[in-house]
Amino acid sequence: MQDCIFCKIIKGEIPCYKIYEDDYVLAFLDIAKDVYGHILVLPKTHCKNILHVEEKTLNRVISAVKKISNHLVDNCGFDGVNILNNSEKGALVKHLHFHIIPRHDEDGLKVFPEFSGVDCDLGEVCEKLKIKEEVIDIVPTQKVVLYTDGACSGNPGLGGFGAILLHNGKQKIVSGGEENTTNNRMELMAVIRGLEAIKIPCEVDIYSDSAYVVNAFLQNWIGSWQAKGWKTAGGGDVLNIDLWKRLLIQVNKHKVSWHKVKGHADNELNNACDELARKEIDKLRN
Ligand code: AMP
Ligand code: ZN
Numbered sequence: 001m002q003d004c005i006f007c008k009i010i011k012g013e014i015p016c017y018k019i020y021e022d023d024y025v026l027a028f029l030d031i032a033k034d035v036y037g038h039i040l041v042l043p044k045t046h047c048k049n050i051l052h053v054e055e056k057t058l059n060r061v062i063s064a065v066k067k068i069s070n071h072l073v074d075n076c077g078f079d080g081v082n083i084l085n086n087s088e089k090g091a092l093v094k095h096l097h098f099h100i101i102p103r104h105d106e107d108g109l110k111v112f113p114e115f116s117g118v119d120c121d122l123g124e125v126c127e128k129l130k131i132k133e134e135v136i137d138i139v140p141t142q143k144v145v146l147y148t149d150g151a152c153s154g155n156p157g158l159g160g161f162g163a164i165l166l167h168n169g170k171q172k173i174v175s176g177g178e179e180n181t182t183n184n185r186m187e188l189m190a191v192i193r194g195l196e197a198i199k200i201p202c203e204v205d206i207y208s209d210s211a212y213v214v215n216a217f218l219q220n221w222i223g224s225w226q227a228k229g230w231k232t233a234g235g236g237d238v239l240n241i242d243l244w245k246r247l248l249i250q251v252n253k254h255k256v257s258w259h260k261v262k263g264h265a266d267n268e269l270n271n272a273c274d275e276l277a278r279k280e281i282d283k284l285r286n
Contacts, residue, residue, distance in 0.1 A: 001046040001179070001180070002263070004093070004094070004143050005095075006040075006042055006046075006093055006095035006097065007095060008043050009026070009028065010019075010026055010042075016028035016029070017029035019039050019068060020041075020064060020067065020068050020071075022060075022064065022073035022115045023044075023199075024043060024044055024045075024057065024061075025042070025043060025044065025060055025061055025064040025065060026041075026042055026044055026058040026186060027039055027040065027041040027042070027049050027068055027100075028040060028081055028149050030099065034222050035101050035102070035109065035276060036102065037076075037078070037100075037101075037102040038099065038100070038101055038102075039099070039100040039102075040097045040098070040099060040100075041061060041064050041065050041068060041097060041098045041100060042061065042095060042096060042097040042098075043057045043058075043060065043061050043096055044199030045057060045180075046095055046179060046180060047095070047096050047179055048094050048095070048096065048179065048284070049085075049086075049087035049088060049091060049096050050085060050087040051088060051097060052096075052177065052178070052179065053096050054106065054115060054176070054178060056099065058096075059285060061096070061097075061098065063245060065083060065098050065100060067085070067102055067143060069100060070082045070106075072100070072102045076102070077154075078103060078104060078237075079103055079104050079105045080102060080103045081100050081101060081102055081103055082100075082101040082109075082111040082112070083098055083100060083101075084098070084099040084101065084111070085097070086101070087096050090278050101155070108126070128156065131250070133172075138169050138262060141168070141202070141203065142167065142168070142202050142203070143202065143203045143204075143205070144165055144166065144167045144198055144202045144203070144204045144205070145165070145166040145167075145204075145205045146163060146164070146166075146191070146192075146194045146195065146198075146204055146205065146206045146207065147163065147164045147166075147207045147208075147267075147269040147270055147272070148161070148162070148163045148164075148166050148187070148190035148191045148194050148206065148207070148208045148210075148273055148275050149161065149162055149187070149190055149208070149209060149210075149263070149270060149273035149274045149276070149277050150162075150183060150184075150185070150186025150187035150188070150189060150190045150210065150277055151183065151186060151274060151277035151278055152181065152182055152183040152186055152281075153281050153285075155182050155183050156180050156181055156182050157180070157181070158175040158177065158178075158179055158180075158181075158275070158281045158284045158285060159177060159178050159179075159181035159182065159183070159185065159186040159280075159281065160175065160176070160178075160186060160277035160279065160280025160281040160283075160284070161175060161176055161177070161186045161187070161189045161193065161273075161277050161280065162174070162175040162272070162274070162275070162276025162277045162279075162280070163175070163190045163191070163193055163194030163197070163273060163274040163276075164194075164269050164272060164273055164276075165194055165197055165198065166269075171187065172197060173276065174193045174194055174197050175276040175277065175279070175280050176189065176193060176280060176283060177277075177283060177284045178282030178284075179284060182240075184210070184212050184213075184239070184240060185208035185240055185243060186277065187212060187213050188207065188210075188213055188240060188247060189243065189250070190208070190273065190277070191208060191213060191247060191250075192243060192247050192250060194206075195247070195250035195251070195253075195254065195256075196250060198254065201253050201255075202254050202255070203254070203255045203257075203258060204254045204255070204256050204257070205257045206256055206257070206258055206259065207259045207261050207267070207269070207270060208258075208259075208261065209260070209262060209264075209270055210271055211240040211260060214258045214259070214260040215260075216223070216244070217256070218258050218260070222248070225238045225244070230244075263274040
C-alpha cells in the first residue's frame with residue numbers, strides 16, 4: 001500500500017530499529033518510547049488487520065511473536081511479555097501488527113485495562129456469541145460437491161472468494177478477502193479454502209467458472225509445470241506457485257472431478273459464490 005507507513009518501513013524508505021526479520025515478517029522498536037523494549041511485529045505484505053489477514057500469513061507473524069518473546073525472556077532478562085493488537089478499533093496504523101510489551105515482575109505496568117464491569121448472564125452471552133458452524137461429518141468415500149468463485153475489484157485490487165460445499169443435504173459456506181490480489185488468485189483461493197474445509201479424503205466434484213483453474217487440471221498444465229520445475233512452456237516462472245502448491249496438497253488428498261461452468265449465468269450456486277466473493281470485497285472497502 002502506497003501511503004502505509006509500515007509498508008514504507010518494510011521497503012526501507014523509512015528507517016527502523018530492526019529486532020527481527022525473515023522472508024515474511026519484520027519486527028522493530030516502536031518509536032513511542034513508552035515502555036522499554038516495546039516491539040512491533042508485522043507481516044511484510046500489507047493487510048489491514050486480524051479480521052482480514054490470511055491464516056498462513058497470520059501464523060507466520062504469530063510464530064515470530066513467539067520467537068521474539070522467548071528471546072526476550074531467555075536472553076534479555078525479562079520475566080514475561082504482554083501481546084497487544086488493535087483491529088478496526090483503536091488502531092493508528094492500519095497494517096496488521098502485534099505489540100510486544102516486555103515485562104519485569106516489579107515494573108508496575110498495568111497493560112490490561114481495568115474495565116468497569118458488566119451485568120450479564122454468561123449462559124446467554126455464550127449462546128449469542130458461540131460459533132454455530134455446521135460440522136460436516138464426512139466418512140471416507142463420501143461425496144462432496146464444491147462450488148467456488150473468486151472476484152477482484154481492479155486486477156490487482158481488492159479481492160474476495162466464496163465456496164459452497166454440499167454434503168448429505170448439508171451446506172457449508174467458506175469465504176474470505178484479501179487486499180492487493182488478483183482475480184486468478186481469488187479463483188484459486190476459493191477452491192483451496194473449499195477443499196481445506198473437508199477434513200477427510202472424499203470424492204469431490206468441483207464447479208468453477210475459472211478456465212485458468214479448471215484447465216490447469218483438465219489439460220494437465222500443472223503436470224507440465226511441475227515436470228519443468230514450475231516453469232511455463234515459454235520458460236518463464238509460473239505465476240501463483242504458492243497457491244498452486246497449496247491447491248495440489250488438497251487435490252492429492254481427494255478424488256477430484258473438475259467441472260467448468262459458465263460464469264454469471266443461470267447456475268444458482270455459482271452465482272451465490274460470486275455474491276459471497278463480492279460481499280468480501282465490500283467488507284474490505286468499508
Ligand atoms: P496501533 O495504535 O496499534 O496502530 O499502534 C501503532 C504503533 O506504531 C504506535 O505505538 C506508534 O508509536 C508506532 N509507530 C508509528 N510510526 C512508527 C515508526 N515510524 N516506527 C516505529 N513505530 C511507529
Ligand atoms: Zn502496509
